[in-house]
Amino acid sequence: MRANRRARVALALAAVMLLTVAGGRLWLRAGASITHTEGSPSFVAITFDDGLNGDTTRAAADTLGRYGAPATFFVVARTVVEQPELARRLRRQGHLIANHSYDHPRAKKSDLRYTQAARAQATFYDAFGECPAFFRPPWGVQTPFVNAAVKRARMRTVLWDVEVADWDETDPARLAANVLAKVRPGSIILLHDGEDGHLGADRSTTVAALPAILEGLNARGLTPVRLDQLLGTPGYTSDCR
Numbered sequence: 001m002r003a004n005r006r007a008r009v010a011l012a013l014a015a016v017m018l019l020t021v022a023g024g025r026l027w028l029r030a031g032a033s034i035t036h037t038e039g040s041p042s043f044v045a046i047t048f049d050d051g052l053n054g055d056t057t058r059a060a061a062d063t064l065g066r067y068g069a070p071a072t073f074f075v076v077a078r079t080v081v082e083q084p085e086l087a088r089r090l091r092r093q094g095h096l097i098a099n100h101s102y103d104h105p106r107a108k109k110s111d112l113r114y115t116q117a118a119r120a121q122a123t124f125y126d127a128f129g130e131c132p133a134f135f136r137p138p139w140g141v142q143t144p145f146v147n148a149a150v151k152r153a154r155m156r157t158v159l160w161d162v163e164v165a166d167w168d169e170t171d172p173a174r175l176a177a178n179v180l181a182k183v184r185p186g187s188i189i190l191l192h193d194g195e196d197g198h199l200g201a202d203r204s205t206t207v208a209a210l211p212a213i214l215e216g217l218n219a220r221g222l223t224p225v226r227l228d229q230l231l232g233t234p235g236y237t238s239d240c241r
């Protein structure tokens with residue numbers, strides 16, 4: 001009798017442990033983020049974080065345009081309120097705008113609501129009549145609550161697989177060489193045209209490195225495309241309010 005009860009307790013414990021592990025897996029999968037894509041033999045995506053940043057963003061977009069290379073800009077939504085014409089210009093030039101929060105705070109583990117994603121979506125909707133479908137959390141910090149808020153706001157979280165600390169770099173040639181050493185088919189490249197959404201941040205080394213990056217990609221038969229093309233899903237949604 002006692003042995004029977006022990007067996008039942010052991011069984012119940014095993015069931016709880018199994019459920020916990022499976023639940024944890026599901027929880028993680030619900031918050032899964034994209035860092036690159038497989039099966040993309042010749043495409044890569046160049047992404048910029050932390051704009052809009054006035055002339056720096058403009059220079060980056062124009063350089064990309066000269067090479068016929070569309071990119072994805074993860075924009076701090078507050079800067080769209082301040083620089084609406086620049087936001088419209090990026091879209092006219094064929095670049096994709098994505099969501100990088102409203103004003104770039106670091107997500108706290110205790111923040112159960114994480115209103116940044118939806119607040120940014122509302123700002124983008126007011127400016128464009130549609131919302132980005134891709135989100136990148138500031139500093140890449142994800143919590144279960146951030147992931148849930150991103151899903152509610154009809155977005156997918158996109159991180160990166162190529163990062164070279166371009167914000168610390170002073171030599172454009174070295175920056176480009178570091179990117180080209182890491183990139184592979186299907187890569188998502190992280191660069192910065194701003195700093196936390198502050199207007200006037202110096203990202204001149206990154207902008208100066210773009211021609212060498214684009215020429216290097218071309219030499220390897222890699223074509224830069226927007227994230228929507230790389231991932232094969234729409235870049236904007238109107239189902240976001």
Ligand SMILES: [Zn+2]
Binds near residue numbers: 104196
């Ligand atoms: Zn950022």
